[in-house]
Amino acid sequence: MDADELVDALLAGNRRALARAITHVEADSAIGREVLRRIYPKTGRAQTIGITGSAGAGKSTLVGALARAERARGRTVGIVAVDPSSPFSHGAILGDRIRMQDLTSDPGVFLRSMASRGNLGGLSEAATGVVDLMDAFGHDIVLIETVGAGQDEVEVATTAQTTVLVANPGAGDEVQSMKAGLMEIAQIMVVNKADLAGADTAVAQLRALLAIANLQSWTPPILKTVAKANEGIEALVEAIDLHQAHTRSDEHAVAERSRHVRGQIIALARAALHREALEAASASGALEALVDEVAGRRRDPRSAALELLDSLRATWAASGSSFGPPRSKS
Amino acid sequence: MTQPSAEASTATDERPIRVLIAKPGLDGHDRGAKVVARALRDAGMEVVYTGIRQTPQMIAEAALQEDVQVIGLSILSGAHLGLFPRVVEELKSRGVDDVLLFAGGIIPADDVAEVKALGFQGVFGPGTDTRDIVKFVREHAPRRT
Numbered sequence: 321m322d323a324d325e326l327v328d329a330l331l332a333g334n335r336r337a338l339a340r341a342i343t344h345v346e347a348d349s350a351i352g353r354e355v356l357r358r359i360y361p362k363t364g365r366a367q368t369i370g371i372t373g374s375a376g377a378g379k380s381t382l383v384g385a386l387a388r389a390e391r392a393r394g395r396t397v398g399i400v401a402v403d404p405s406s407p408f409s410h411g412a413i414l415g416d417r418i419r420m421q422d423l424t425s426d427p428g429v430f431l432r433s434m435a436s437r438g439n440l441g442g443l444s445e446a447a448t449g450v451v452d453l454m455d456a457f458g459h460d461i462v463l464i465e466t467v468g469a470g471q472d473e474v475e476v477a478t479t480a481q482t483t484v485l486v487a488n489p490g491a492g493d494e495v496q497s498m499k500a501g502l503m504e505i506a507q508i509m510v511v512n513k514a515d516l517a518g519a520d521t522a523v524a525q526l527r528a529l530l531a532i533a534n535l536q537s538w539t540p541p542i543l544k545t546v547a548k549a550n551e552g553i554e555a556l557v558e559a560i561d562l563h564q565a566h567t568r569s570d571e572h573a574v575a576e577r578s579r580h581v582r583g584q585i586i587a588l589a590r591a592a593l594h595r596e597a598l599e600a601a602s603a604s605g606a607l608e609a610l611v612d613e614v615a616g617r618r619r620d621p622r623s624a625a626l627e628l629l630d631s632l633r634a635t636w637a638a639s640g641s642s643f644g645p646p647r648s649k650s
Numbered sequence: 651m652t653q654p655s656a657e658a659s660t661a662t663d664e665r666p667i668r669v670l671i672a673k674p675g676l677d678g679h680d681r682g683a684k685v686v687a688r689a690l691r692d693a694g695m696e697v698v699y700t701g702i703r704q705t706p707q708m709i710a711e712a713a714l715q716e717d718v719q720v721i722g723l724s725i726l727s728g729a730h731l732g733l734f735p736r737v738v739e740e741l742k743s744r745g746v747d748d749v750l751l752f753a754g755g756i757i758p759a760d761d762v763a764e765v766k767a768l769g770f771q772g773v774f775g776p777g778t779d780t781r782d783i784v785k786f787v788r789e790h791a792p793r794r795t
Binding site for chain 1: 705
């Protein structure tokens with residue numbers, strides 16, 4: 321199917337077209353880019369919810385429980401589940417469907433697994449595109465699940481309108497480590513596996529961290545859940561609704577929309593620049609020459625990095641690329 | 651000429667092959683399925699693993715949503731001649747007609763021809779070298795983009 325056919329079929333509710341369009345977007349193909357350009361005006365209706373937290377925190381189980389709760393009130397659900405790629409083979413095992421088996425046979429749910437594919441910065445580029453496709457397809461709510469380990473993964477969750485941070489009891493040091501930025505990106509905190517000892521301590525720790533966080537107009541609620549037993553899910557759904565109402569209120573809608581879109585544009589530009597720079601640096605051989613010099617201690621890595629940027633600017637200027645600083649001469 | 655870095659090469663190379671590994675039916679042993687999933691991952695593929703006790707509908711629906719190029723079914727219960735045709739039927743009814751199918755587990759030699767006739771291009775029994783499965787998938791997986 322070409323872009324025209326894909327867009328028509330996707331907007332008409334064809335699930336196979338949605339699946340194939342996602343493949344194109346993930347591959348960043350010309351068809352994928354064209355589809356995204358065409359469907360964007362149809363987006364903006366879905367609520368987008370990011371769920372992040374460390375491996376084993378219970379994110380998949382929580383996403384499954386949330387999806388079931390949303391289905392119970394008649395809403396359709398898109399799920400984007402991101403798992404890490406192996407840094408060695410670049411392969412991945414995508415196992416999120418295991419926790420959501422019952423949802424597979426529900427026509428009101430569409431679950432797509434994605435591999436993070438290394439640290440190229442392309443993850444958020446692809447994942448936000450997939451979210452747009454699910455939105456345009458007509459899903460009422462899109463859940464984006466990522467392991468909160470690594471900037472890219474966290475960034476994906478924060479491109480959602482509402483970001484939920486999942487922690488566990490007994491993870492004292494882990495909660496401490498969340499100080500560095502993670503607290504500021506979450507609008508809802510969840511202590512999952514709250515039937516385990518130490519749940520109240522974890523809540524207290526999060527509350528203490530919130531007290532010193534730089535909060536704007538919204539104070540993140542801290543909730544306890546036992547996702548496996550479906551406990552606390554109603555309260556989480558309510559909290560999400562409250563935050564969504566907050567972001568769509570007259571007072572905050574414009575600022576929230578700007579925040580959201582600004583983050584998206586920056587992430588996409590960063591990913592494109594990162595990729596272009598890496599490709600140019602490796603194609604021109606400039607990087608390898610500098611590697612030899614620095615490895616031989618004839619030059620320091622910082623000045624080498626600046627030199628690399630200079631040579632990239634020259635390459636971009638010569639090729640007339642749209643990236644890089646404005647060119648002084650034509 | 652120096653090798654481009656691994657990072658740079660993933661940006662331009664062909665995308666990883668996406669594979670669904672599923673266990674239809676009621677047997678609960680998925681050691682073999684996991685070994686194959688891992689071998690394919692280690693060969694650079696992205697493997698969606700669905701877990702045990704999958705119905706034909708669940709497998710076909712997962713294949714549709716994940717838009718995989720390859721489906722590998724593992725079965726030990728002996729119900730392959732009952733379940734495999736239903737998987738193929740469910741895939742067809744969803745228009746999923748461009749995937750490579752292969753099967754593994756306990757499939758008696760007498761049944762292999764019948765399983766292949768259903769469209770399973772590869773049938774891999776106990777003791778198969780995982781490198782043979784990797785090679786098979788690389789050679790036969792249809793391209794997507």
